[in-house]
Amino acid sequence: MKKILSIFLILSLALISLTGCGNKSADPNKIRIGVSPDPHAKLVGIVVDDLKKEGIDVEIIEFTEYTTPNRALAEGELDANYFQHIPYLNDSIAKENLDLAILGSVHIEPMALYSNKISSIEDLKDNAEIAIPNDTVNGGRALLLLQANGLIKLNKNAGLEATEKDIIENKKNLKFNPLEAAYIPRVLDDVDAALINGNYALEAGLNPVEDGIIIESIDSPYPNIVAVRSGEGDEEKFVKLINALQSDKVKDYIEKNYNGGIVPAF
Numbered sequence: 496m497k498k499i500l501s502i503f504l505i506l507s508l509a510l511i512s513l514t515g516c517g518n519k520s521a522d523p524n525k526i527r528i529g530v531s532p533d534p535h536a537k538l539v540g541i542v543v544d545d546l547k548k549e550g551i552d553v554e555i556i557e558f559t560e561y562t563t564p565n566r567a568l569a570e571g572e573l574d575a576n577y578f579q580h581i582p583y584l585n586d587s588i589a590k591e592n593l594d595l596a597i598l599g600s601v602h603i604e605p606m607a608l609y610s611n612k613i614s615s616i617e618d619l620k621d622n623a624e625i626a627i628p629n630d631t632v633n634g635g636r637a638l639l640l641l642q643a644n645g646l647i648k649l650n651k652n653a654g655l656e657a658t659e660k661d662i663i664e665n666k667k668n669l670k671f672n673p674l675e676a677a678y679i680p681r682v683l684d685d686v687d688a689a690l691i692n693g694n695y696a697l698e699a700g701l702n703p704v705e706d707g708i709i710i711e712s713i714d715s716p717y718p719n720i721v722a723v724r725s726g727e728g729d730e731e732k733f734v735k736l737i738n739a740l741q742s743d744k745v746k747d748y749i750e751k752n753y754n755g756g757i758v759p760a761f
Contacts, residue, residue, distance in 0.1 A: 526732055527554045528721075529564040529576040533697045534749075534757050535719070538601065539577060541748055542739035551732050560677050561630065568722060569593040575736065577601065578694075580717035582632045582655050596725040599737040600718040600760040602749060604693020606636055607707025608644075611683045616644060616708055619687060621667050626682055626689035629673035631656050636717060637690035638662070641669075644709045655716070697756055704755035718760035 526546075530536045536557055543553045556573065558564050564576040565587045575598065579587075588595055613619060627637040635657040641647045648664035649657050659671055672686060679689050680699035688708065696703060703710045711717075721740065723733055739745070741761040749759050 523730070523732055524550055525552045525554065526574045526736055527556055527572075528736075529556045529558055529567055529573045529578065531578040531694045532557050532559065533694060534602065534604070534753065535577045535694065538740065538745055538748070542742070542745065545739050545742075545744070546735060549735050551735055553736075560675070565593055565595060565722070566591065568724065569595060571724075575721055575723045575733065577719070577721045577740075579722070580604075580632075580719050582636075582717060583630070584720065584722055586630075586632045586656070594725045595722050596728055598721040598723045598728050598733055599741060600720050601740050601745070602757045603713075603715050603718050603760045604697075604757045605703045605707075605711040605713075605715060605755075606633075606640055606690060606692055606717075607696065607701075607703035607710040608640065608688050608690050609680075609683060609696070609701055609706055610688040610708055612687055614708065616646060619646070619667055619669070622670055623667065623687035624670045624672055626672045626674050626679050626686045628676040628679065628690070628692065630676065631658070633676055633692060634658065634673060640690060640709065640711055643712070693757055697753075702754055702756045713758065 528539060530539055536555055539553065539555055546553050558578060561579065561583070564573065564578050565584070567573045568576045581597065584595065584597065587593055628634050632655065635655050638647065638649060638657045639655070642649050646667065646669065647662050650661040650663055653661035674682065676692050677695055679691050680695055680701070683689055691701065693703060721737055727733060746759045749757055
């Protein structure tokens with residue numbers, strides 16, 4: 496009898512577990528989307544009512560850092576996320592073995608170099624300290640921007656994930672201080688300059704066009720995308736989501752409200 500009860504308990508727990516997992520993403524009329532506060536939450540926010548009219552209920556869940564949203568999506572705690580560019584997603588998929596896919600591109604956030612101490616790169620002194628993001632992809636992005644403006648030279652095979660080890664020329668002997676991307680705006684007074692991701696710059700009241708000393712070109716390979724789990728992108732609710740985010744309404748909002756701080760990528 497005890498053996499029968501044990502088997503029944505195991506089967507019951509398994510059924511509960513499977514049912515719980517299924518409920519995480521089973522609702523065809525609801526999307527829980529993980530986003531960074533600005534601009535991602537704002538852009539999703541302006542299409543919530545439009546999607547509601549199409550029968551889709553959108554729940555916006557904000558994250559203030561980059562490490563959690565992809566795992567939360569892969570584990571079923573989210574139905575989609577919108578906070579990252581393509582190279583970052585690809586890096587997360589490779590490093591964490593995540594089964595995620597791109598739903599579509601929405602905007603580009605130009606990375607820029609900011610400073611409270613200098614007004615041009617010519618003013619950078621020898622041994623100047625520069626803060627850069629400490630994740631592989633955005634750190635490489637920062638170094639590529641410095642190279643594009645003649646401050647350093649990288650190994651020709653470095654690619655998008657360049658690191659300090661790939662620097663083969665550094666005439667000013669610049670010192671790099673890798674920090675968590677979200678934290679970098681807070682250290683502007685403590686370093687000579689800092690390379691800041693677009694969304695964190697916006698949150699800190701900085702505009703790359705108006706405040707950046709140097710800025711990425713418009714052909715940036717870093718469009719911000721909506722991600723979903725692999726195989727789910729053709730579901731009706733996700734098709735409606737990306738159509739809403741790639742609409743003229745969103746494009747007009749970006750162009751009228753961000754003054755070049757972000758630009759449409761569709």
